Amino acid sequence: MFYLVKTMRKFYFYLIGMLLTFVACSEETEITPPSKGEEEVKEIVSVLEENDEISDFVEVLKNVNVADLEEDELTVFAVRNSSAAASRSTVLDSASIKRHIAKGRYGKVDLTDGKVLESISGESLYVTRAGEDIYINGVVIEGEAIQAGNSYVYVVPEVMEQQSEPVNVYVTTINVYAINQGNSAKSPLKDVTVVVNKAKKDSLGIIYTKGDSLGVWKTDEQGQVVVKHTEKLIAFNVYKADYSDKYDNYLLGGIDNTGKFMYVDLNGDGKFTKEDKVDFALPYYVDYENNTKASTKTVYMTTDIAEPEVPEELPDADSVRVAWKDVLTDYMRYNVEAESKLVQGYANFDYSQVGSLSDSLWSKAYNLVNKGNQFVDVLSNSTEEQYFELKQNILMDLSLVYTQLYGYYGQMVDRGSVIPEDQLIEQMESLSMYINGNRRYALSVMLAKVHLLRQDWQGAAYSCEEVIASGVYSLEPQLDHTMVSSSESKEVIYGDFYADGKYIHPLLYKEVLIMAAYANFKMGTINKALQFVNELLASYGYAPVSIDEVEGTLQEFVAKLYGTGQSYPYARILSMKFGVNGFETPKNWFLPVPESALLSCPNLRQNPGY
Secondary structure (H helix, E strand, O other), X not given: OHHHHHXXXXXXXXXXXXXXXXXXXXXXXXXXXXXXXXXXXXXXXXXXXXXXXXXXXXXHXXXXXXXXXXXXXXXXXXXXXXXXXOOOOOOOOOOHHHHHEEEOOOOHHHOOXXXXXXXXXXXXXXXXXXXXXXXXXXXXXXXXXXXXXXXXXXXXXXXXXXXXXXXXOEEEEEEEEEEEOOEEEEEEOOOOEEEEEEEEEOOOOOEEEEEEEEEEEEOOOOOEEEEEEOOOEEEXXXXXXXXXXXXXXXXXXXXXXXXXEEEOOOOOOOOXXXXXXXXXXXXXXXXXXOOOOEEEEEEEXXXXXXXXXXXXOOOOHHHHHHHHHHHHHHHHHHHHHHHHHHHHOHHHOOHHHHHHHHHHHHHHHHHHHHHHHHHHHHHOOOOOHHHHHHHHHHHHHHHHHHHHHHHHXXXXXXXXXXXXXXXXXXXXXXXXXXXXXXXXXXXXXXHHHHHHHOOOHHHHHHHHHHHHHHOOOOOOOOOOHHHOOHHHOOOEEEOOEEEOOEEEOOEEHHHHHHHHHHHHHHHOOHHHHHHHHHHHHHHOXXXXXXXXXXXHHHHHHXXXXXXXXXXXXXXXXOOOOOOOOOOOOXXXXXXXXXXXXXXXXXXXXXXXXX
């Protein structure tokens, strides 16, 4: 009996164990069916996989988690590849992609102005209509709906940002007319390039461009472009070969009944004087501060060219010298400020702002170049020694500006044409025959920099050693050169620009040794390279280094050029990276060429990566 009970008990526990095992196995092998949303997203992916235009979006969509989504009718806003990686400030990832999927299926007729959709992430998607165009959170829909399962898919050009309220869409119509003196008629001008950029206002209400392009348009047969945008403030420029929106540097404002040009009173004093003249591409601004959402702007262009003004008598040489020094100092001040941003991140600068900085720097530099050319043209009318000497000095100053532009952009422009490096070198070598005294050594330093930038190590070494062998200059490591004039320093080769309580000396002797050391290092003349590096180190009380440490040491010494406006090109020369947010190598070894410059000078090229 005891045995039977014991056996039955074993059988009972065995049976219970089997049942538990069966239940456990059943639980482990139970498969949760996909949600309606998962099934629909799979169907959408299968339809879109053949569309190469949105392949990046589809790859992210494949991995999106929609296990809890029960809607099987969706509206998807698929981002084109050209902008799927970045937009205004948002990237496309597994989180932001849910903002691009709305619950419910909406045809274009359903997307009415003011309608609010709900994304599968619970965010609001605001619909705005401007004519036939439909915008979702401020991003325009391109083309027609693509049927995918029970859903619709629309292609959009950029990643949509999260919005807390509807996004306004503004419509700016730009009309361009051709006018000529002696003819009161105006005619629509076709094929004018219109470059539109975002714009901002600073704390003082001054408008400036950020360098962020909204796009490029061409005027139609009616001389018109229509720009739709979500920015309240935009700026645009117009370009067409052989045409200008200025006459004699006055901005054209139309033509009267007698066939005379009318101008824009830029300073608002009710008169047209030289203060209203501009010698650069002045942007047109459109501001939607009020509740208006549409605006029309009219621009006039002409092929007429004003006869150059010929002064009855040459200006006083001293007045030209003072005027030139003033504008040159203003440029040098701005150049140093730009350097501090590019190299040190001054004023919270990061390289997402490089387009705006580059536009401003280019404009500032070429305004100076144009002014210098005007002075040179005037001074060329005389053979008197004082005027000839002044002209040569201005040409030398311009050589430094061109050297800096070459360092920033890798290319230069003069009077509308690209200057080859060889031409710049020839001009400086020719100029050296007419420049007296120690200023000749400044030209040698400029030549060395150009040679170094084009990797002509022998040319750079020769120009540097010409300065070194002169014995005129020496290192002064303990001296703050921003606080002394050149007459108080043996290290300043070229400078004496006084601005904001400090001196700016662009060319210092330490830069000559940096260039000489690197040129010899690249040529393989190691002893000379070490000689110049260790001379720099010794002057600062540092121990000498070996050949393996030359490049690193020179990179550290670049920091000692801050405040000269000369340090930025060393990122390219020494293949180094500045510690400023967003700096990318090799892209940021050059600055982007402004769009306006590319359009006005066809031989210019945009730098890689921009």
